[in-house]
Amino acid sequence: MDKYILSIDQGTTSTRAILFDAHGVPVDKHEKEIKQIYPANGWVEHNPTEIWEATLACCQAITKKVPANQIAAIGITNQRETTVLWDRHTGNPIHNAIVWQDRRTADRCRELRESGYEKFISDETGLLLDPYFSATKAEWLFDHIPGSRARAEKGELALGTIDSYLIYKLTKGKVHATDVTNASRTMLMNLHSLEWSDSLIKLFNIPTKSLPQIRESADNFGETHQDFFGTPIHIRGVAGDQQSALFGQTCFNAGDVKSTYGTGCFMLVNTGNSVPKSNNKLLSTCAYSLNQHKSYAIEGSIFIAGAVVQWLRDALGLIPTAAEIESLATTAKPIEGLYFIPAFTGLGAPYWDPSARGAIFGLTRDTGTAEIAKAALDAVCYQTRDLLNAMAKDMNSSNLGQPRRIKVDGGMVKNNWFCQRLADLTGLTVERPKYTETTAMGVAYLAGLSSGIFSNQSSLSEIWTLDRRFEPKISHNQRESLFEGWQKAISKISTI
Numbered sequence: 001m002d003k004y005i006l007s008i009d010q011g012t013t014s015t016r017a018i019l020f021d022a023h024g025v026p027v028d029k030h031e032k033e034i035k036q037i038y039p040a041n042g043w044v045e046h047n048p049t050e051i052w053e054a055t056l057a058c059c060q061a062i063t064k065k066v067p068a069n070q071i072a073a074i075g076i077t078n079q080r081e082t083t084v085l086w087d088r089h090t091g092n093p094i095h096n097a098i099v100w101q102d103r104r105t106a107d108r109c110r111e112l113r114e115s116g117y118e119k120f121i122s123d124e125t126g127l128l129l130d131p132y133f134s135a136t137k138a139e140w141l142f143d144h145i146p147g148s149r150a151r152a153e154k155g156e157l158a159l160g161t162i163d164s165y166l167i168y169k170l171t172k173g174k175v176h177a178t179d180v181t182n183a184s185r186t187m188l189m190n191l192h193s194l195e196w197s198d199s200l201i202k203l204f205n206i207p208t209k210s211l212p213q214i215r216e217s218a219d220n221f222g223e224t225h226q227d228f229f230g231t232p233i234h235i236r237g238v239a240g241d242q243q244s245a246l247f248g249q250t251c252f253n254a255g256d257v258k259s260t261y262g263t264g265c266f267m268l269v270n271t272g273n274s275v276p277k278s279n280n281k282l283l284s285t286c287a288y289s290l291n292q293h294k295s296y297a298i299e300g301s302i303f304i305a306g307a308v309v310q311w312l313r314d315a316l317g318l319i320p321t322a323a324e325i326e327s328l329a330t331t332a333k334p335i336e337g338l339y340f341i342p343a344f345t346g347l348g349a350p351y352w353d354p355s356a357r358g359a360i361f362g363l364t365r366d367t368g369t370a371e372i373a374k375a376a377l378d379a380v381c382y383q384t385r386d387l388l389n390a391m392a393k394d395m396n397s398s399n400l401g402q403p404r405r406i407k408v409d410g411g412m413v414k415n416n417w418f419c420q421r422l423a424d425l426t427g428l429t430v431e432r433p434k435y436t437e438t439t440a441m442g443v444a445y446l447a448g449l450s451s452g453i454f455s456n457q458s459s460l461s462e463i464w465t466l467d468r469r470f471e472p473k474i475s476h477n478q479r480e481s482l483f484e485g486w487q488k489a490i491s492k493i494s495t496i
Contacts, residue, residue, distance in 0.1 A: 003072035005448050006062060006233065007440035008055055010078040010162050011241065012099065012263040013310070015051060017058035018440040019066060022453055024463040026437055030061040037096060042103035042345060042354075045096035048084050051162065052169050056228060068229035073451040074170075075237035075443030076221075077244040078162040080185040083137040085148065085210075088158050088176075091169055095145055097162070098137040101264075101303060101345045105136035106354040117203070124200060126184070126191040126275065126284025128352055132301070134161060135187035139204045152207035159210035161186065163238050167221050170235065175222035178212040180294075181243040184286040189214065191275055191284060194294065217243070218290035218450035237447030241439045242266040243287050246297060248442030249407040249433065250464045252457050255400040257391070260439065261412035263310075264348070265302035265380060267387045269395060269403070270295060276398060280390035281350040290449060298394050300349040300387035306412050308342040308376045318369050325373050326415040332374035337362035339382075339489035340375035350390040353494050361489045377418050381425040382486040388426055405429040409438040416468075423470040427479055434465040 004027070009016040013036070019028040032054040037045040063071070081100035086093045098104070109129050112118070118129045127133055138159055142149040151157045158168060164178045183189040183196075188206065190197040196211055215221065221235035239247065242260060246268045249258040254272035259265060268287065276284045276298050287297040309325050312318045319325050339361045346354035360375065384406075392402055406428055413419055413432050423430040435441060448454040472479070
């Protein structure tokens, strides 16, 4: 009997469990939304217990239909930099998780930058000194929860990203581990050795005993406790969501580019087995590691992508459902000079301005709901162009050529109008796969390779299937004129 693979996809706004068959085809899915908590301006938190309960409920809904003994392995992919601190004995969190979007440590990052640590951190980790990453979030937790640092130094507390927390809960405390992709986003791991950096641990005053063990992306992460699914299931693949999507898009060759449009937008280019260096404010990161083979990537991150559609729906009530933005945008009048900059939590790459805030420029009496909806989608396309411009320079200096196409995935790419607009405003071919659940698919591939369901990466490339290709339709001059207007609008809100 063919075995199945169960993927846990724990994202920023929802938790999903997706069951894949032995051919990499999704056959069942369950999902629960996650409440967003905003304690202060620029602060974003999640309740880790809610995340755990949603994860368990989604997985158990799957195993009610397919017995656990038919599931060969579990893969876990997750929102990456989100940081959790929990009690090792009870498994209960001692504070809400601090989400990757959170900007509360902006002043601490500025202090470190002014003290001359920026280059050291970049050289050590491949990352920029920014509140986005886990290190200053972890430092904040230990600084603000009385007695937590002392307890952690005694081995009583565990620190980790969401993958580590879920592994700990699923194994009932037997395994405290993470994989190289998630560790590479903490700002605590040396990107060259793929081990925790003693220097950074000391700089941020993180108790070593609280940290998880770093393992490969396709590895043995223990097995689930039999109480959860009736029989244990091996956890054999773990990767941060964006690296998992890169793997799910079968971007195995140097120069391959993928862009995921979920809550945020994340673009990665595979750079092969050497550690890349970005000279254009992008990030160097570990793409994946399996069978002692390391692969790296350059990444650009946009903080707000699909989240702007949620904002139009929930905060303004302009659309009843997120899906209806497509039909609304198609009715928009072609208003010149209308630009929506959704910098709700600052600007990500390549600006890295945590103090910037959102704005809409060019409003006229002709501006209505449709025009604002179109401008919101355009903003995601323009920000993608910003990333591509920076990435193209890094690719050129690394002899990787220039991007010719983007493989896209994520919830937003179901929108045909958006995909066509993305091709128009970037000038590149946009390819959408038949199965857009590539984040969950990537970690299913990793777990499948680790458990023997899939034989090798070449077999995975044969599974990837094109759904639709979008080619640019507007002229070069029109594209450049529109982008020039975007750059002028950005310059008005950026504080850097």
